[in-house]
Amino acid sequence: MINDVLKSLRRISRAMDLHSKALVKNHGLTTAQLLLMQSIRDNETATIGKLADEINLSQATVTTILDRLEERGMVVRQASKIDKRKVHVSLTDFGLEKVTNAPAPLQENFINHFNNLNEWEQTTMLSTLQRIAYMMDAEGLDAAPILQTGDLDSNLGSIHNKVGLDSNLNSQVAFNS
Numbered sequence: 001m002i003n004d005v006l007k008s009l010r011r012i013s014r015a016m017d018l019h020s021k022a023l024v025k026n027h028g029l030t031t032a033q034l035l036l037m038q039s040i041r042d043n044e045t046a047t048i049g050k051l052a053d054e055i056n057l058s059q060a061t062v063t064t065i066l067d068r069l070e071e072r073g074m075v076v077r078q079a080s081k082i083d084k085r086k087v088h089v090s091l092t093d094f095g096l097e098k099v100t101n102a103p104a105p106l107q108e109n110f111i112n113h114f115n116n117l118n119e120w121e122q123t124t125m126l127s128t129l130q131r132i133a134y135m136m137d138a139e140g141l142d143a144a145p146i147l148q149t150g151d152l153d154s155n156l157g158s159i160h161n162k163v164g165l166d167s168n169l170n171s172q173v174a175f176n177s
Contacts, residue, residue: 037099
């Protein structure tokens with residue numbers, strides 16, 4: 001059974017890797033760049049801080065990504081007219097074209113399937129994945145740019161609260177093998 005579990009984990013990792021490589025090869029964007037550009041498109045008056053919160057990255061990381069996107073002519077930054085400390089970001093026409101023609105991020109397909117599961121299945125999946133992350137010493141790793149966005153965050157957050165689990169896996173989850 002352990003070989004089947006490991007094989008499934010490798011398939012998940014491989015699917016994420018292949019999707020990421022295809023995105024770069026076919027559209028010239030990394031997953032983080034695409035998620036950031038989608039967030040900019042959806043938040044027309046977005047500040048760097050708001051964008052960082054939206055996609056769960058640090059402001060420094062978002063700034064670095066924006067530097068690259070700005071160099072490629074996909075985004076522009078403008079100081080706020082009201083508060084000079086704030087910087088607003090918007091897509092250029094070229095950036096909007098890129099984000100419009102890019103495929104949906106891998107997590108959107110996952111979110112659609114996840115939302116179609118019964119609540120008990122969602123809860124079981126969350127518990128199992130948290131336990132796997134713990135077993136792989138990966139609970140502290142940030143995977144937000146890959147599979148953590150909008151609807152999924154809301155669903156997992158509510159399930160998380162219902163089953164009494166915290167993000168650090170302080171509570172133990174019992175499994176029957």
